[in-house]
Amino acid sequence: MAITEHARDAVALKAKRSKQTRKRFFGREAVAGYLFISPWIIGFLLFYLYPLLNTIYNSFTRYKLFGKPQWIGFQNYEQLLFHDPVFAATCWHMLLYVTASTVIYIVGGLALALLLSRAFPGNHFFRTVLYLPSLMVGVAIGSMFVQVFNAGEYGLFNTILGLFGIAPVNWLNNYNNPEIGLVALIFVNFWFVGGTMLIFIAGLKGISQTYYEAARIDGAGAWHRFRYITLPLLTPVILFNTIMTLIGHIQVFDTALIFAGGGSGSVGVSGLGSVLGYHNSLSTFLTYLYQQAFVSRNYGYGSALAVVIFLITLVLTIVVLLIFRRSGNTDRW
Amino acid sequence: MSSQAETTRHALYQRGRTLQRLSIILTYIILVVVAFCILLPFIWLLSASLKNQTQYYAVPIQWIPQPFVWSNYVEAFTRYNFGRYVLNSVLLAIYAMVVNTLSSSLVAFGFARFRFPGRTLWFILMLSTLMLPSQVLTIPLYVIFRNLKWIDTFWPIIVPQLFGSAFNIFLFRQFFMELPKELDEAARIDGCSNLRIWWNIILPQSKPVIIVVAIFSFLASWRDAWNPLIYLSSQNNRTIPLGLLYFTDGYTSVYPQMMAATVIALAVPVLLYAIGQRYIDSGVAIAEIK
Numbered sequence: 001m002a003i004t005e006h007a008r009d010a011v012a013l014k015a016k017r018s019k020q021t022r023k024r025f026f027g028r029e030a031v032a033g034y035l036f037i038s039p040w041i042i043g044f045l046l047f048y049l050y051p052l053l054n055t056i057y058n059s060f061t062r063y064k065l066f067g068k069p070q071w072i073g074f075q076n077y078e079q080l081l082f083h084d085p086v087f088a089a090t091c092w093h094m095l096l097y098v099t100a101s102t103v104i105y106i107v108g109g110l111a112l113a114l115l116l117s118r119a120f121p122g123n124h125f126f127r128t129v130l131y132l133p134s135l136m137v138g139v140a141i142g143s144m145f146v147q148v149f150n151a152g153e154y155g156l157f158n159t160i161l162g163l164f165g166i167a168p169v170n171w172l173n174n175y176n177n178p179e180i181g182l183v184a185l186i187f188v189n190f191w192f193v194g195g196t197m198l199i200f201i202a203g204l205k206g207i208s209q210t211y212y213e214a215a216r217i218d219g220a221g222a223w224h225r226f227r228y229i230t231l232p233l234l235t236p237v238i239l240f241n242t243i244m245t246l247i248g249h250i251q252v253f254d255t256a257l258i259f260a261g262g263g264s265g266s267v268g269v270s271g272l273g274s275v276l277g278y279h280n281s282l283s284t285f286l287t288y289l290y291q292q293a294f295v296s297r298n299y300g301y302g303s304a305l306a307v308v309i310f311l312i313t314l315v316l317t318i319v320v321l322l323i324f325r326r327s328g329n330t331d332r333w
Numbered sequence: 334m335s336s337q338a339e340t341t342r343h344a345l346y347q348r349g350r351t352l353q354r355l356s357i358i359l360t361y362i363i364l365v366v367v368a369f370c371i372l373l374p375f376i377w378l379l380s381a382s383l384k385n386q387t388q389y390y391a392v393p394i395q396w397i398p399q400p401f402v403w404s405n406y407v408e409a410f411t412r413y414n415f416g417r418y419v420l421n422s423v424l425l426a427i428y429a430m431v432v433n434t435l436s437s438s439l440v441a442f443g444f445a446r447f448r449f450p451g452r453t454l455w456f457i458l459m460l461s462t463l464m465l466p467s468q469v470l471t472i473p474l475y476v477i478f479r480n481l482k483w484i485d486t487f488w489p490i491i492v493p494q495l496f497g498s499a500f501n502i503f504l505f506r507q508f509f510m511e512l513p514k515e516l517d518e519a520a521r522i523d524g525c526s527n528l529r530i531w532w533n534i535i536l537p538q539s540k541p542v543i544i545v546v547a548i549f550s551f552l553a554s555w556r557d558a559w560n561p562l563i564y565l566s567s568q569n570n571r572t573i574p575l576g577l578l579y580f581t582d583g584y585t586s587v588y589p590q591m592m593a594a595t596v597i598a599l600a601v602p603v604l605l606y607a608i609g610q611r612y613i614d615s616g617v618a619i620a621e622i623k
Contacts, residue, residue, distance in 0.1 A: 033446075035443070037443035039440055039495065040502060054472075058472065139598075247466065286466070309469050310466070313464070
């Protein structure tokens with residue numbers, strides 16, 4: 001008894017003391033807090049806010065490698081949005097690429113997560129195999145897939161098509177149908193569904209088993225359990241994955257760049273043509289930005305392009321948020 | 334009557350069990366097929382990296398090279414300068430790992446443990462920077478770095494790491510929020526400075542998140558192609574992604590050597606995953622959803 005009382009006193013004393021300390025240090029606490037987050041604030045101002053404002057300003061100017069920016073009003077935007085066939089093609093590529101990739105990521109990731117959310121021997125092995133490639137995204141995996149999609153009969157992908165009696169396809173240097181490179185670029189996404197899968201598995205674990213038991217007692221079949229329990233309760237995770245996938249794919253760069261070069265190692269050598277692929281068939285937002293700003297050194301025009309990409313991303317994110325909000329269940333957000 | 338009901342129940346139970354067994358078998362079949370498809374290009378890559386030119390172009394594919402041409406790896410390192418590129422990449426990645434982990438955890442400590450006006454606002458602002466592609470901000474940065482004469486040096490890549498990165502700060506902050514406050518309050522009463530609380534009390538309790546952030550910072554730097562492509566130009570400054578992008582030898586094909594270099598680039602994420610697997614599996618997914 002006495003011990004408990006003593007302990008209680010001690011706790012009370014401690015609480016009181018800590019409250020006093022907190023009050024006494026409130027001013028100091030604020031200063032200390034700001035000191036600790038100051039690295040990020042400085043980074044934000046230097047590497048985010050200033051470049052953002054500067055990019056917006058530059059987008060209204062003519063600004064080349066040498067010389068100062070000259071104000072030209074909306075000319076860059078007018079050129080970009082209404083008279084630039086490369087940009088129009090890029091938008092079309094991105095629409096296809098981002099939509100297809102998002103579907104692959106979400107449907108593929110969710111399907112695999114459903115398979116792997118149960119416990120069975122070997123589960124961990126499969127999870128590892130499926131997840132590992134998503135850590136490898138980048139030029140290296142692109143350099144592998146350029147060879148996998150090689151035009152000749154010796155290319156791995158064509159060999160597999162050959163098993164089904166399909167003639168070899170020239171994937172990355174097809175001058176008759178340059179768009180086919182985009183199909184290859186989309187296809188690569190199947191290798192990266194492991195990342196979304198892992199997040200879906202964690203989300204599925206968060207759903208209480210009691211719902212499923214109750215549904216089973218009520219005689220609900222597997223589809224109904226998925227449709228009326230899993231899907232609604234997983235909405236926040238699906239939302240998270242969708243937004244992350246969208247943003248990630250709008251930023252596609254390295255794979256597109258190395259695919260555009262066709263593995264010739266000529267990215268820096270011949271400039272424009274190989275950065276965007278034959279007839280610009282593999283242009284993405286970022287490869288086009290790279291080409292305009294850092295190959296052709298059109299800083300003003302590149303800035304307008306940057307602002308447009310920025311706005312598109314922003315609008316897309318908001319639209320996805322709104323769609324999910326309308327379909328309900330975003331409490332956890 | 335009751336025996337009949339029992340028979341029905343037994344039949345239902347049997348049916349359920351068969352169904353369950355069937356679905357497990359189906360699951361295995363699907364997973365084996367998917368895993369095989371995923372692994373196939375990597376197996377091909379490994380084998381291609383050990384082939385000579387003739388084997389490389391052989392139809393049908395020669396899966397086991399005869400003989401194994403290990404010299405592809407040696408050539409990648411020496412003739413194609415990958416020794417230098419690997420060194421650059423490793424140094425930059427280790428630097429990013431150490432510095433970004435430290436700076437991000439420091440900032441996260443500020444967000445998690447102090448109350449100050451504007452805290453929520455800054456935090457939301459930080460999260461919103463995650464939503465937008467940072468590459469679109471490169472032009473002004475390039476101009477700044479050019480004026481500082483930093484082009485073709487590692488400074489434009491090194492310096493921004495000092496300020497932490499939003500996603501890592503977010504991960505750390507979520508983790509720190511879960512840690513009990515008693516310990517640091519006790520330490521504060523004992524006269525411990527805030528920096529020492531961060532270093533001696535918070536960080537030692539945060540091993541899982543430190544490992545996850547460290548691995549992810551390393552990998553982010555390892556695979557970054559955008560910044561090196563824009564800020565670095567001379568051959569000796571190249572990192573592995575640049576080396577792969579410019580991999581060429583005039584007009585002769587050097588694909589086996591290039592595949593050897595690709596294997597080197599891809600082996601590192603596998604290695605890191607093997608080290609931090611336990612933490613990545615649980616840590617990442619949970620932290621990302623919160």
